[in-house]
Amino acid sequence: MKNLVKKNIISLKPSATLVINEKSKKLINEGKKIYKFGFGESPFPVPEFIVSKLRENAHRKEYLPMQGLLELRKAVSKYLFDRTGNKYLEQNILITPGSKEAMLLMHVAFNGNIILSAPSWVSYEPQAIIGKNKIHWIKTSRENNWFPSSKELEKKIKSIGKKNTLLIINSPNNPTGTTCNNLKDLAKVLKKYKVLVLSDEIYTDLSFNNNYDSISKHYPEGSFISGGLSKWCGAGGWRLGFFAAPSQLSRFVDYLKTLASESYSTVNTPTQFAAVEAYKGDYIDYIKNTTKILNSVGNYVYNKLKSNKVLINPPQGGFYLMPEFINKKYKNSSALCEAILNETGVAMLPASEFGFSPKRMLTRLSYTDFNGGNFLKKVTEFETIDEEILEEYAPNVVEGVKKLTNWAKNL
Numbered sequence: 001m002k003n004l005v006k007k008n009i010i011s012l013k014p015s016a017t018l019v020i021n022e023k024s025k026k027l028i029n030e031g032k033k034i035y036k037f038g039f040g041e042s043p044f045p046v047p048e049f050i051v052s053k054l055r056e057n058a059h060r061k062e063y064l065p066m067q068g069l070l071e072l073r074k075a076v077s078k079y080l081f082d083r084t085g086n087k088y089l090e091q092n093i094l095i096t097p098g099s100k101e102a103m104l105l106m107h108v109a110f111n112g113n114i115i116l117s118a119p120s121w122v123s124y125e126p127q128a129i130i131g132k133n134k135i136h137w138i139k140t141s142r143e144n145n146w147f148p149s150s151k152e153l154e155k156k157i158k159s160i161g162k163k164n165t166l167l168i169i170n171s172p173n174n175p176t177g178t179t180c181n182n183l184k185d186l187a188k189v190l191k192k193y194k195v196l197v198l199s200d201e202i203y204t205d206l207s208f209n210n211n212y213d214s215i216s217k218h219y220p221e222g223s224f225i226s227g228g229l230s231k232w233c234g235a236g237g238w239r240l241g242f243f244a245a246p247s248q249l250s251r252f253v254d255y256l257k258t259l260a261s262e263s264y265s266t267v268n269t270p271t272q273f274a275a276v277e278a279y280k281g282d283y284i285d286y287i288k289n290t291t292k293i294l295n296s297v298g299n300y301v302y303n304k305l306k307s308n309k310v311l312i313n314p315p316q317g318g319f320y321l322m323p324e325f326i327n328k329k330y331k332n333s334s335a336l337c338e339a340i341l342n343e344t345g346v347a348m349l350p351a352s353e354f355g356f357s358p359k360r361m362l363t364r365l366s367y368t369d370f371n372g373g374n375f376l377k378k379v380t381e382f383e384t385i386d387e388e389i390l391e392e393y394a395p396n397v398v399e400g401v402k403k404l405t406n407w408a409k410n411l
Contacts, residue, residue: 012126016353024347035400036369038347040174040320042234043372044290047283050233054274062269066261068095068242069272075279076227076242083204083212086220088244092253094260095275097267099202099228099241102256103168105263106198106224106243107131109255112164115156117148118355119322119362121174121200125355136160137355142313145178146322147171150185157193165193169215170200172207172317175354175364177298179207179316180215187218196249198224202241203318205232205287208295221248231318232287233278234372238271289379293372294319296385297394301367304401309408319368322351325361327411332358344403370394 020038027034045051067073073090080088096102100123107114107127114128118137128135138148138156147169148156157165167190171180180186190197199215204227207213216223228241245253260266298315306312311324330336333350340346340363351362375393382389391398 008129008132011129015126016122016349020347020349027347033345034341035344035346035396035403037365037367037400038349040318040366041236041368042231042290042319043368043370044234044376045373046229046233046235046238047278047281047286049281050235050274050278053277054238054270057270057273060269060273064266064269064272066266067257068093068267069276072272072276072279073242075276076244079279080225080244084214084216084220084225086216086223086246088225089247089250092245092247092250094243094253094256095267095272096228096241096243096260097264098230098239099200099226099243101239101264102226102228102241102243103127103198103200104130105256105259106226107133108259109252110164110166112166113160115153115160115165115167115195116355117146117169119146119173119175119351120168120355121170122349122353124168142311142324145181145313145316146173146176147178147180147182148186150182150189153186154189154193157189157195164196166196166198168198168200170203171213172203173320174203174318175320175349175351176313176322177315177318177320178313179209179213183213183215184218187215190215190222191219194222196222196224198226201225201227202231206291206294206319207317208291208298208315209317210288210291216246221246224249224252229275229278232290233283234290235278238274240267240271240275289376290372291317293375293379293385294367297367297370297390297397300387300390301365301397301401304405305408307405307408309411319366321365321367323363323365325363325408325411327361329411330361333361333363334358336361337363340404340407344400344407346400346404346407367397369396369400 024034024036073093077090104127108131114133115136140146225244230236302314333352337350349364352358
């Protein structure tokens with residue numbers, strides 16, 4: 001049978017983040033020592049009271065409304081208002097099986113141009129391809145925290161012309177671990193040209209400066225927001241996210257609801273009831289303690305790696321860093337990562353998966369290979385988290401970074 005699969009689907013490949021996670025597990029099962037710096041997953045347990053709500057509702061088997069449980073949508077609405085000051089009404093919020101699905105539905109429904117920063121999360125581009133939207137990349141620089149300048153954004157918008165256009169922005173960022181310092185300036189440009197924006201706020205609660213910043217604060221009428229429980233709440237496997245639209249774009253959510261009804265129908269019932277507690281409860285201390293740990297671990301990795309052989313920005317949120325190795329030995333970043341894995345056991349991802357040229361020796365490093373539950377039980381006892389504490393509670397990170405640092409010295 002010829003032409004069985006559509007051309008835009010044939011061009012896709014499995015998500016690199018999931019592939020490296022499965023590869024790392026396979027190597028570990030084969031008895032090899034692997035430092036899992038390739039997959040970005042929260043190391044912390046879901047707060048117990050939220051877990052108890054899941055248990056309480058495990059018996060529930062009824063279908064909930066396709067848009068999501070009303071009480072949950074109201075909780076998400078308040079959560080967003082408390083953080084952004086903007087009213088994202090419950091009727092304009094869609095509950096989805098993870099924020100990844102929310103963004104996929106958006107790409108399928110949206111008809112136009114997608115602007116992505118190089119680098120961007122691995123799934124933005126494939127999802128745009130699935131939605132048959134044209135992708136436009138913007139170059140960024142280390143000096144600007146790997147985010148576009150307002151000048152570059154305006155230049156890109158002008159080159160596209162007066163067409164439906166949407167920018168995707170993610171801060172704190174995956175893959176860089178940096179935050180965007182010029183959201184207000186970017187918002188001015190977007191507003192000027194009536195370009196929409198999707199603010200992927202899956203990591204925003206994990207900002208190390210304890211400041212939940214959102215481009216929607218500066219451009220509420222044109223800002224979609226996606227988020228979920230996987231990062232700040234440690235519930236990646238629960239698969240619960242949301243998509244929120246301002247009142248001016250409420251019709252867009254209606255089309256997403258239709259897509260949801262014809263695909264996953266509704267998010268699983270027990271998880272939605274547990275998520276009500278997650279979004280209504282007070283988990284400030286939980287977030288404060290987890291970000292304290294992540295900040296300490298991230299800065300330890302940063303300080304150990306930075307050298308004349310490794311260029312790297314300090315961590316500002318989430319749990320990633322993007323080291324660039326200065327060398328002429330390897331042809332591309334994939335070959336570099338393969339060599340590092342084979343010679344040190346450190347698993348990372350090449351930045352070519354995130355929109356960079358393969359010739360740049362950039363990599364994405366996730367510093368979550370430690371038992372977050374054990375660390376979380378003790379963190380309140382530590383005024384500061386030094387290397388000795390990290391050796392006890394994050395030994396794989398410490399050992400893996402030492403191997404990577406020694407390897408880099410020989411470049």
